[in-house]
Amino acid sequence: MKVKYFLTFTVVVAASCLLVALFTSPAHSRAASVAASGSITGKITYTGTPPKAKPIDMAKEPSCAKQHATPVTTEEVATGPDNTLEYVVVYISSGDQAPSAPTEGARYDQKGCQYVPHVLAFQVNQDLQIYNDDQTSHNIHPLAKANQEWNKSQPPGTPPIDAKYAKPEFIPVKCNIHPWMHGYFAVLGTSHFAISDKDGIYKIAGVPAGTYKVTAWQEKSSPVTQDVTVAGGETKADFSFKVTPY
Amino acid sequence: MRLKNLALGFVSALLILSLGGAATAWAQESHPAGRTGYAYKDGPFEDSGKQLYGRYCIGCHGPEGDSNGENAPWIDPKPRDFTLAVFKCRSTPTGTLPTDDDLYNAITRGFVTTNMPAWKPLSPDQRANLIAYVKSFSPRWKAEKPGTPITIPPETPINIDSVLRGRALFQKMECWKCHGPAGHGDGPSASTLTDSKDNPIRPYNFSIGTRFKCGTTNQDLYRIFMTGLDGTPMPSFADVIKPDEAWDLVHFLRSLQLALPTQELALWKAYYAAHASEVKPIGPENAPGGGK
């Protein structure tokens, strides 16, 4: 008798697992997003005095220095006109469904001894390709803590490095040979994210209707979160960061 | 009937326990050098890894294994932070966990030019117990398995051609940017190097060093640049140097160690004595991008 119960119990558990899997499958959420999806857009601004963007001296790497007619400046707090901030990652941090599989890979370039883009946002397990477009060697050293920290040399003319990250994390990236190079990988557990451009504007498209928590992350400040309700069409969500000179 | 229930319950309990046990057993045990070490198991005749850690390691590495021991502020380089599970001396590729043998060899050998002693006087079982406990500080050991050790092909013959090819590789791979043209650790980027915790760190000075932190043999040297020293600026060159070329580089690097009499150094000295004018200096003038 009890054996029968045990078997029934197993079957029920297995069946419910299957149902749960079905319920949360990407196909289902894609269907839902096609049905009624909107977008979240907004402007990222700051209050306070931002740190001065300092010029970077690339004299130690002449092959890069000559690529910049005027020296490039630091990008930790990249400001735009009207007190806007560039390179702020805006993403849905709660309430979202499972991320859809990305259709293309992410690309990170080392160009003119700078990381292009300064902040790259991509999904967990998304293919990442890192290119060295310069005439000098770089070593690509993402300082992950939740993910694996690795460090690889990439001389000029060698194929791009493939990488993938399994856990969401904001990973600072540095090159030890060129200490002024700083960048970030924003590895996200959602497929709904965007980065603000040089005018501080961001737009996340294809968001199904619903209420979400949306977080804006800037590398030098504490993240800012707000509740956003999407109901088809565009939903505006502006973020403001307090910045300090140092 | 009751017996069957009991048996079923017992078997399932065993299954659950063993699965759970298997998951945690990996972090609580170590298997270096053909022996088993225990992090927590002790007996009347044996101290567990935790007890040994409290005796030997806690002053620098700290009770939480996070390099915040009472003496850590006064020593340089800082002690290893075990909570990050990032280790310098491995036989496994960059970004992966070291094997138990890597950890065992590291504590047996110690780290020259640091405060980390060679714990060779401890018995092999004591060392095995210690590394079992070291692994308990980071959850990575439960979730991941160590990387697969890299294959080191047999060493190629040591001759002047190999040394010269290695020299060309030293130039091409831009090792001199940190290590300096003569391996003095005075390259253009040397003064700005920081480790992954933003502490200043210096590249290895081949000219006065006779031992590396991660070993003493040519195989150890091969492994250093083909797996990288995780947590430091030293990257892995596994993707960009082929195994034969790697041995050439090993032979050249040996010729930079002026304080260590080696065959490679003798070959280089003889060559340089006869061909000084043909030897192009290593450095930016001969960099692929050119310094001009």
Next chain:
Amino acid sequence: MVLPALSKKALWTVASSTLSFIFLILAMLLGDSRPAYTLPIHKVTAIPAFARKYGLPCSACHEAWPKLNNFGMRFRDNGYQLMNDRDSPIWQNPSYWPVAMRITPYWHRESADHVPVDTIPGNGTSGTSEITMTSHGFDLSGLDLWTAGTLYKNISFSLLPSSDENASFHFENAFVRFDNIFGSSWLNFKFGKFELNNLISEKRFLFLSAQGGLYQVYHFATFEENNAALSGVNPLNPGFGIGDNQLGIELMGHNDNSYTRYSVALLSSNDGNVDIPNRTYDTYLTFDQAFSAGRLGVQRVGAFAYIGLRPTYGYTSGGTLIPGEGLGNKGFYRAGFTGDWYAGKFDFQTVFMHGWDNAYLGTVTPANQPLPAGGQAPTWNGGFVETHYTVNPKWILLNRYEIVRVSRQAFASDARNLGDLDTYSFGSRYYPIMYSRAGLALHAEYAITKSQATGPLGEDVWASSLFIGFDFDF
């Protein structure tokens, strides 16, 4: 073989340790009458300065300071160097303070029986009685001011000005050592005043009381020789103790992890006392080997031999001794086996020693005179088993049973058991702090000695010590 016999004793002492620790308080209360045979407290040495220099806790090098464990032994054998190319003083922070100080304030109770005194105190003609003399109170040990380490890579030194309880200083050790000569750990040369390379070290042991604070076998001398040394009848012969620091040179070697060790020393025949004129030298040889016994730990066995000479008379002028050359040098030797056995938290130290003194030394006769009738070369055998139980790095329990049996007395007419010794010691050391900057131990000890047939009427003499103190080290 000695070993089976000792292991029985070892079992007995282990069993008695646990019981005796419980009865320690009772013994205090009973106030038994045991003899007071006050011998100087041998100070033992541990050095927080090393812990400060390298950032290691005391427990890394010391089983329980000052006793060394295997790691500490290698550190010491390397000339107080970790051999990581960071040992030279130029690598140390300039504010590093390389001196350690050790002193122990304590309370103690000493007792001795069969002490001959005037029957009526103050009345010299009242005849002699034998009484039990007891004293107790608070007291102070001497001070060790120790500095040791490296003058440069592979040049080590040690300097230990040490005082008795009255702050009267002498140099306990002062030496320079050239380590790893020709890059080999088998060649290390030491010059100065230093402790002999005893596997079981009296300087780094864990006992402090008057009766228990020395290894009786290391200092044993037969009855007549002992009395002569105490009375100072021959100032040219300062006696001998294998645990005493000696003046001379030593060549010592060890393999990389200090599992195999040897030493050869050439020493002046002055038992480490300066300003004694000699013209003879002693030699000391040791060898020890360690092997790993699986999960039990590392075991060590060793052997030693000390061969020496002592003068029996000197030149005189007008009948008074001129402190010049020692003459009539006669030989003596001490030889034996040592062992340091580990079984996890337990460790046993075993020593067996055989001693032989020339008949002139044994009968305290100048060599230019005939031997007295019945005079012969005394020989004796002795040894001890010392048991430790390291509960954890902050608490260690101690026990020792020591025995000396004279196999041939200096005079045929002496009682067969004249001078035979038995000593039982029990103790506990608890270290409330175990950091790198300083050390503190709460030390409790009880020791009792039986000296056979040495009483005024040939009785056995008992002496005991009870010791409770705070041993601190900075």
